Amino acid sequence: MLILAKYENQINVFSEFLEDLPDTDDPVWILGESYNVKTGKSALLSDVRSRLWFTYRKKFSPIGGTGPSADTGWGCMLRCGQMILAQALICSHLGRKWRWESESLQPAAYRRILHCFLDRKDSCYSIHQMAQMGVGEGKSVGEWYGPNTVAQVLRKLALFDDWSSLAVYVSMDNTVVIEDIKKQCHQKVRSSRCVWGEAEPPPSGETLSSGHTLTDNSEQRQAPSPISHSLHSLDWKPLLLLIPLRMGINNINPIYIQALKECFKMPQSCGVLGGKPNLAYYFIGFIDDELIYLDPHTTQCAVDSETDLRVEDQTFIGFFCKSEEDFDTWCNQVQQEILKKRNLRMFELVEKHPSHWPPFIPPTKPEVQTTGAEFIESTDKLFESEEEFEILSV
Known part of the structure; x- marks a missing residue:
């Protein structure tokens, strides 16, 4: 569900559906991306419908074998995290201009992205993986x-x-360090190709957490198209930059509002994780x-692809x-539109790694071959409290 809300902590609902947008210039x-409600409403709706919407789910396999089989009431921030990451993957593999069409066979890369978020322990970014990885935090x-976790x-x-x-960089102390990001993104990029099996396409007609459906058709059955090789630069890992913000205690300080708008205007914008404690939302834009924002607080049944054949302050x-x-x-853009024009900055951008900080070491995958959640423990928490920061995603 897409919703409009005032710029304040208490998330007052303005309209539950995008079709109810006000008649405005x-x-x-x-x-x-910018749209005119009067002349470009269909393009606006197409854009929003192409964003992946992840919500609470129930009746999935118990997390860790004996844990919860639903995330209602506790998984909203995890679902918002899935949405912001999914947006980065869509931009990386399909491009920002790509649009989802209900009657069309979706690209193999799109189907692959959806499978990464299935509610099952062996999906890379599933609720299972995220919840178990959080134990180390x-x-x-x-x-x-x-949002910090x-x-x-x-x-x-x-x-x-x-x-x-994908290189995920989480800035420390509201400071984006250019030198550290380039060091992380210039690590050796492994060439890889995404496949589901030797000759099997993903299950046809599978409905996934996004709410989008993979439809069956004879062309897919006769000639399943392989997923294309990665087109990423050989010397740069695509970057998801996450910036924590402190924009107010009970309400957003009005001095930050224009800077926040400028962030949504940037073509690199990937959205905002926010809301209020225990009530998270994924913000994707603004009008006036x-x-x-997309609201994860709807509970849907999980998809069992093995048997279903359908997949704050x-x-x-x-x-x-x-x-x-x-x-x-x-x-x-940050220097020109945010830092130079604002007396009180949302975050800082510096060229060199601060000398009083510990040395920056780009994260690497452990040698142990696993899905990740079972072996990784946290040794580098960047923040002491979940209550201190807002998080901005680029």
Whole structure:
């Protein structure tokens, strides 16, 4: 469900459906794309429908074998984390201009992305993997996760996704360090190709956590198309940059509102994780002084692809930079539109690693071959409290 909300902590619902947008000349901004409600409503709706919407699920296999089989009441921030990561993967593999069409056979890369988020223990970014990885961050399975924990979980799980080769950088102390990001993104990129099996396409007609459905058709059965090789640069890992923000205690400080709008206008925008404690939302844009967000607080049945044949005052802002040139452009935009024009900055951007910080060591995948959650423990928490930060994603 897509919702509009005022720029305030208490998330007052303005409209439950995008079709009820006000008749206005103000542009609607969705993750770096601008639309006119009067003349471009169909294009706006197509864009929003192409964003992956993950919600609470029930009746999935118990997490860890004996844990919860539903995430209602505690998994909203995890679902928001899945949405912001899915947006980065869509941009990486399909491009920001790609649109989902209900009557069309979806690209193999799109189907692969959906399978990464199935509610099962062997899916790379499943609720199972995220919940168990969070144990290393000091959170019990079934406990509500704040945005800091989710950011660290995404950073670690991405190390095991050789297909996407995504570099997830979580900034420290509201400071983005250009030198550290380039060091992390210039690590050797492994060449990989994504396949589901020797000759088997994913199950036809499978409905996944996004709510989108893979439809059956004879062409798919006769000639399943392989997923294309990665087109990423050989010397740059695509970057998901997550920036924690502190924008107010009970309400967003008005001084930050224009800067937040500028972030949504950037083509690298990947959305915002936020809301209020124990009630998380994924913000994807704005119109005038209302935020537009996807709400994970709807419980749907989990998909069992083995038998079904259908498959806060806390915020993180995220940005996705597919290439080094893309990242350099983002840095220039931040300098011109946010840092130079604002007396009180949401975050800092510096060229060199601060001398008083510990040395930066890019994260690497452990030698042990596993799905990740069973062996990784946290040794580098960046934040002391989930209650102190908002998170901005680029």
